[in-house]
Each structure stands twice: as structure tokens, then as C-alpha cells.
Amino acid sequence: xxxxxxxxxxxxxxxxxxxxxxxxxxxxxxxxxxxxxxxxxxxxxxxxxxxxxxxxxxxxxxxxxxxxxxxxxxxxxxxxxxxxxxxxxxxxxxxxxxxxxxxxxxxxxxxxxxxxxxxxxxxxxxxxxxxxxxxxxxxxxxxxxxxxxxxxxxxxxxxxxxxxxxxxxxxxxxxxxxxxxxxxxxxxxxxxxxxxxxxxxxxxxxxxxxxxxxxxxxxxxxxxxxxxxxxxxxxxxxxxxxxxxxxxxxxxxxxxxxxxxxxxxxxxxxxxxxxxxxx
Numbered sequence: 001x002x003x004x005x006x007x008x009x010x011x012x013x014x015x016x017x018x019x020x021x022x023x024x025x026x027x028x029x030x031x032x033x034x035x036x037x038x039x040x041x042x043x044x045x046x047x048x049x050x051x052x053x054x055x056x057x058x059x060x061x062x063x064x065x066x067x068x069x070x071x072x073x074x075x076x077x078x079x080x081x082x083x084x085x086x087x088x089x090x091x092x093x094x095x096x097x098x099x100x101x102x103x104x105x106x107x108x109x110x111x112x113x114x115x116x117x118x119x120x121x122x123x124x125x126x127x128x129x130x131x132x133x134x135x136x137x138x139x140x141x142x143x144x145x146x147x148x149x150x151x152x153x154x155x156x157x158x159x160x161x162x163x164x165x166x167x168x169x170x171x172x173x174x175x176x177x178x179x180x181x182x183x184x185x186x187x188x189x190x191x192x193x194x195x196x197x198x199x200x201x202x203x204x205x206x207x208x209x210x211x212x213x214x215x216x217x218x219x220x221x222x223x224x225x226x227x228x229x230x231x232x233x234x235x236x237x238x239x240x241x242x243x244x245x246x247x248x249x250x251x252x253x254x255x256x257x258x259x260x261x262x263x264x265x266x267x268x269x270x271x272x273x274x275x276x277x278x279x
Contacts (some may be wrong), residue, residue: 010184017098017275019183020268024099027088028109032116035088039120042087046121047128047215049078051137053203058141058148065204072200078212079175079195083182090117091172091211092179094263098272118256125214133222138229146223147232153220154239156213157247161254164208168258169266171207174198176263180271210256217248 011019030038053075060067082089093113099105132138138146159167181194202209220243223229230240242250
């Protein structure tokens with residue numbers, strides 16, 4: 001066995017770039033059935049992180065900043081499940097740009113992966129929101145969990161296009177950096193620690209993640225029809241007005257575009273240029 005196989009040192013950035021490139025080739029080669037199944041799981045995993053985060057911040061007596069940090073730590077569950085358990089997350093798969101830029105993945109292969117992952121994530125997240133609603137998980141804490149979920153959804157639906165886009169850029173730069181750091185890891189513990197801080201940071205700073213919003217906003221749409229939740233939230237009709245199906249689309253479009261710029265350009269393209277361009 002070669003000595004490097006026994007190393008516990010983190011992979012170096014140049015080695016990480018090679019590993020990301022190889023992973024991109026493997027992801028682009030997945031069958032449609034496997035990709036969609038794993039994408040459904042990823043949508044559900046991110047939704048579980050979002051639901052955990054919602055519960056964690058409900059009725060918090062901490063300061064604003066510390067409450068946001070708690071929200072981020074608990075939300076990290078989603079990407080930990082995606083990376084460790086194995087799933088296909090659209091926002092993380094934007095790193096396939098590195099294999100595409102090296103001409104190891106075709107444009108069709110790249111777009112096929114993104115489209116199928118996005119569709120699978122959408123259905124996985126919305127299905128999880130439906131199950132959480134039907135399970136009456138929103139009634140926990142005397143209905144305060146539902147009120148928190150409704151306020152989160154209403155705030156996201158009310159974001160202006162430009163603001164949502166920029167928050168999406170910042171978000172997925174951190175998400176893809178978290179995934180990038182995982183390629184330096186040699187153990188499960190290393191991967192979890194690689195994920196924890198970037199994901200906590202994006203949630204704490206209020207950045208926008210398209211797949212998380214596929215859970216948050218549909219959950220809010222369902223809860224908007226519950227008078228007790230609306231009353232507990234204290235939101236006015238004007239504040240709830242943007243929370244509609246069209247408002248859902250108006251959030252997803254700019255956030256998705258922003259996520260693509262943040263992950264595909266600011267992380268994947270930059271690291272390809274630095275470490276793989278000459279090859």
C-alpha cells in the first residue's frame with residue numbers, strides 16, 4: 001500500500017480540484033432513474049434541515065445574532081445528510097462546471113444533470129412540506145412552530161427580485177465552498193466540520209437557497225389557510241399578500257439564478273481556472 005494511502009492529512013487544493021472533476025464526471029454519468037431518486041432524497045434532506053431550523057428558532061430567548069447562528073447550525077443537517085448519506089443536490093452539483101470546463105462532461109450532460117436534479121429536489125422538498133403539514137408538525141409548541149414557518153415564508157416571498165438574486169449568489173458561494181471543502185476530507189468527521197461553518201454562515205446572514213425555499217414557501221402556503229396560525233404569527237393581510245403561488249415562482253427564479261452564479265462561477269469556474277486550466 002503506498003504511503004499516501006495511509007495519510008490523515010487533508011487533500012491539498014490542487015488534489016481537491018482533481019477529485020471534484022472526477023466526481024463531476026460520475027454525476028453526469030448517472031442514469032436518469034438514479035439521479036431523480038437521489039435528487040428526491042436531497043430535496044427531502046434539505047427540507048428536514050429547514051424544518052429542524054424552524055423548530056430551533058421558535059420562541060428563542062437568545063439575541064438576534066445567536067438565534068440566527070442556532071438556525072444555521074441546525075439547518076446544516078440538510079447538507080450533512082446530502083453529502084454523507086449520498087444524494088444529488090442541484091446547488092452542489094453546480095461544481096460539475098469544473099469537469100465541463102475540462103471537457104470531460106458535455107454541455108448536454110451538464111444541463112441534463114442540473115435539470116433532473118432541480119426537478120427531483122423540487123418534488124422532494126414539496127412532498128416533505130406536504131407530509132409535515134399533514135402530520136400537524138406545525139401545531140407543536142402550541143402552534144408557535146407553524147407561526148414561525150409562516151413568517152419565514154412570507155418574508156422570503158416578499159423579497160424584491162434584485163435582492164433575492166444577490167442573496168442567492170452569496171448563499172451558493174458558501175454552499176459550494178462547503179462541498180468543495182468536503183473534497184479535502186478523509187473522514188466523515190472531516191466532512192461534517194467542513195459543512196458546518198459555511199452553512200451556518202449563510203443561514204445566519206439571511207442568504208437565499210433555492211432548494212430550501214422549495215420547502216419553506218410551500219409550507220407557508222399551506223399554513224396561510226390555517227386561521228389559528230395566521231393569528232399566532234401576527235402578520236397582517238398586506239404582509240401575507242406576497243405569499244402566493246406566483247410569489248413562490250417570483251422567489252425561486254432570481255434565487256436559482258443567483259445560486260447558479262454563486263456556485264458555478266464564483267466557486268467552480270474560479271477553482272478550475274486556478275488548478276485545472278493548464279491541464
